[in-house]
Amino acid sequence: MKVRLLLFALYKDLAGLEEVEIDVPVGATGSNVVEVLRARGGGLARLPERPVIAVNREYAALDTELFDGDEVALLPPVAGG
Amino acid sequence: MKVRLLLFALYKDLAGLEEVEIDVPVGATGSNVVEVLRARGGGLARLPERPVIAVNREYAALDTELFDGDEVALLPPVAGG
Amino acid sequence: MHNALTRDPIDVAALLPLVGDPEDGAVLLFVGVVRNHNDGQSVNGMRYDAYVEMAERVLGDICREAAVRLGTDRLAVVHRIGELGVGDASVAVAVSSPHRAEAYDASRYIIEEIKTRLPVWKQEHYEEGGGRWLEGHVPQTGELA
Amino acid sequence: MHNALTRDPIDVAALLPLVGDPEDGAVLLFVGVVRNHNDGQSVNGMRYDAYVEMAERVLGDICREAAVRLGTDRLAVVHRIGELGVGDASVAVAVSSPHRAEAYDASRYIIEEIKTRLPVWKQEHYEEGGGRWLEGHVPQTGELA
Numbered sequence: 293m294k295v296r297l298l299l300f301a302l303y304k305d306l307a308g309l310e311e312v313e314i315d316v317p318v319g320a321t322g323s324n325v326v327e328v329l330r331a332r333g334g335g336l337a338r339l340p341e342r343p344v345i346a347v348n349r350e351y352a353a354l355d356t357e358l359f360d361g362d363e364v365a366l367l368p369p370v371a372g373g
Numbered sequence: 374m375k376v377r378l379l380l381f382a383l384y385k386d387l388a389g390l391e392e393v394e395i396d397v398p399v400g401a402t403g404s405n406v407v408e409v410l411r412a413r414g415g416g417l418a419r420l421p422e423r424p425v426i427a428v429n430r431e432y433a434a435l436d437t438e439l440f441d442g443d444e445v446a447l448l449p450p451v452a453g454g
Numbered sequence: 455m456h457n458a459l460t461r462d463p464i465d466v467a468a469l470l471p472l473v474g475d476p477e478d479g480a481v482l483l484f485v486g487v488v489r490n491h492n493d494g495q496s497v498n499g500m501r502y503d504a505y506v507e508m509a510e511r512v513l514g515d516i517c518r519e520a521a522v523r524l525g526t527d528r529l530a531v532v533h534r535i536g537e538l539g540v541g542d543a544s545v546a547v548a549v550s551s552p553h554r555a556e557a558y559d560a561s562r563y564i565i566e567e568i569k570t571r572l573p574v575w576k577q578e579h580y581e582e583g584g585g586r587w588l589e590g591h592v593p594q595t596g597e598l599a
Numbered sequence: 600m601h602n603a604l605t606r607d608p609i610d611v612a613a614l615l616p617l618v619g620d621p622e623d624g625a626v627l628l629f630v631g632v633v634r635n636h637n638d639g640q641s642v643n644g645m646r647y648d649a650y651v652e653m654a655e656r657v658l659g660d661i662c663r664e665a666a667v668r669l670g671t672d673r674l675a676v677v678h679r680i681g682e683l684g685v686g687d688a689s690v691a692v693a694v695s696s697p698h699r700a701e702a703y704d705a706s707r708y709i710i711e712e713i714k715t716r717l718p719v720w721k722q723e724h725y726e727e728g729g730g731r732w733l734e735g736h737v738p739q740t741g742e743l744a
Contacts, residue, residue, distance in 0.1 A: 450590030
C-alpha cells in the first residue's frame with residue numbers, strides 16, 4: 293500500500309525533501325515508515341528514530357497502524373506563537 | 374484651624390454635600406473630624422463612624438494628626454475598573 | 455509610561471502605539487466594558503465618579519509598581535469617568551514586555567489594583583429605573599496601618 | 600469564534616470588533632511580536648512554517664477548548680506564517696467574557712497551547728547572517744500515549 297509522507301522545517305532541511313510517496317506492506321505502522329525512510333540513507337538517515345508524527349493531520353503514536361492513502365507527517369518539536 | 378472636607382459617591386449622597394470647610398482644634402485627628410461632622414446630625418449622622426479617609430490625597434489612618442489647611446476626604450469602599 | 459483619567463470615550467486601539475518596542479515579544483491590551491447586567495438586574499448605564507486629584511496620583515503609583523513587575527515602563531492606562539453606556543470602555547490597560555509572562559502578570563496587577571485602590575465609585579442605572587452605588591473594596595494599604 | 604492562519608500582516612485592532620457582547624465586561628487582546636533579539640543574538644527576522652491543514656484543525660481545537668474556559672465563544676485568533684520582520688505580529692488572540700478572570704485564563708491558555716501544540720516552526724534570521732530553527736516543544740497530547 294502507499295502512504296504519503298510529509299516533512300517539515302528542520303526535518304525537511306535534513307532530508308532535502310518535503311513530500312514523498314512510499315510503498316509499505318499492509319499493517320505497517322508509523323515506526324515502520326520512519327525506518328524505511330531512514331534506511332534510504334543520506335540526509336534521511338539523520339532523521340530521528342522516534343519523531344513525533346501525525347497521521348491524517350492528527351498527532352498519533354508511532355505504533356499507529358497505517359492504511360493505504362494515509363498522510364503521515366514527521367513533525368519536529370513545534371514552536372508556534 | 375481649618376480643614377477642607379470632601380465627600381464622595383454614597384457619602385456625598387448621604388450627607389447632601391460634597392465639600393465643606395470645618396474648624397477643629399489644633400491636634401485634631403481624622404477621627405475627630407468625622408465626629409464633628411456626624412454630630413451635625415441629619416444626613417451627616419448617617420456617615421459611618423470609621424470610614425476610610427485620605428489626607429492630602431493619600432490614604433491615611435483615622436488617628437492621623439491634621440494640620441491647618443489639610444484636605445480630608447471620606448471615601449466609601451472604592452470600585453474602579 | 456502613560457496614565458490618565460478622562461471624561462471622553464476611550465479609543466482603545468490608540469493605546470497600542472503607546473507601548474511596544476523592538477525588544478518586546480508580547481503586547482497585552484485589557485479593556486473593561488460596561489455590561490448590560492449585574493447581580494441579575496438589567497443595567498443600561500453606569501456613572502463613574504472619582505476623587506480625581508487623588509485617583510491620578512494612585513494610578514501613577516499603580517503604574518510604577520506594575521512597571522517593576524513588567525520589567526519595562528511600556529504601559530498605558532486610561533480610566534474613564536462620567537456617564538457611560540453599555541458597551542463603553544471604562545478602563546483600558548496596555549503593556550508590552552520581552553516575554554509574555556510578565557505582560558500578563560503586570561496587566562492583571564494593574565486592573566486588580568485599580569479595582570481595590572483607585573478612589574473611583576460607580577453607580578449603576580437600571581433598565582427599570584433607579585440606580586445604586588456598587589459595593590466596593592476597602593483599600594488595604596500600608597498607609598492605613 | 601474566528602480562527603485562521605494567514606500569510607498577510609495581522610491587523611491586530613481589527614480583532615477587537617470580532618469579540619465583545621453586551622454581556623461582556625472584559626476584553627483581552629494578546630499580540631505576539633517578533634523581537635530583535637533571542638538568546639543574546641541580534642535577530643532581524645523570522646520565518647514561520649506550518650503544516651497548514653493540520654494547524655488549522657489544531658487551532659480550532661484549541662479555540663473550542665478555550666471557549667469552555669471562557670464561558671463564551673467570543674474569541675478570535677490569527678496566526679501568521681511566512682517571512683516576518685522585527686515588530687511584526689506573529690499571533691493575535693482576542694477574547695471577551697462577562698468577567699475578567701475567565702478572559703485572562705482563556706487568553707493565556709490559547710497562547711500556551713499554540714506554543715506547545717500548533718504544528719508551526721520558526722527559523723530565526725540573524726543580523727550577522729545565517730539562521731536556525733528554534734528549539735520547540737514536543738507536543739504532549741493524549742493522542743500520543
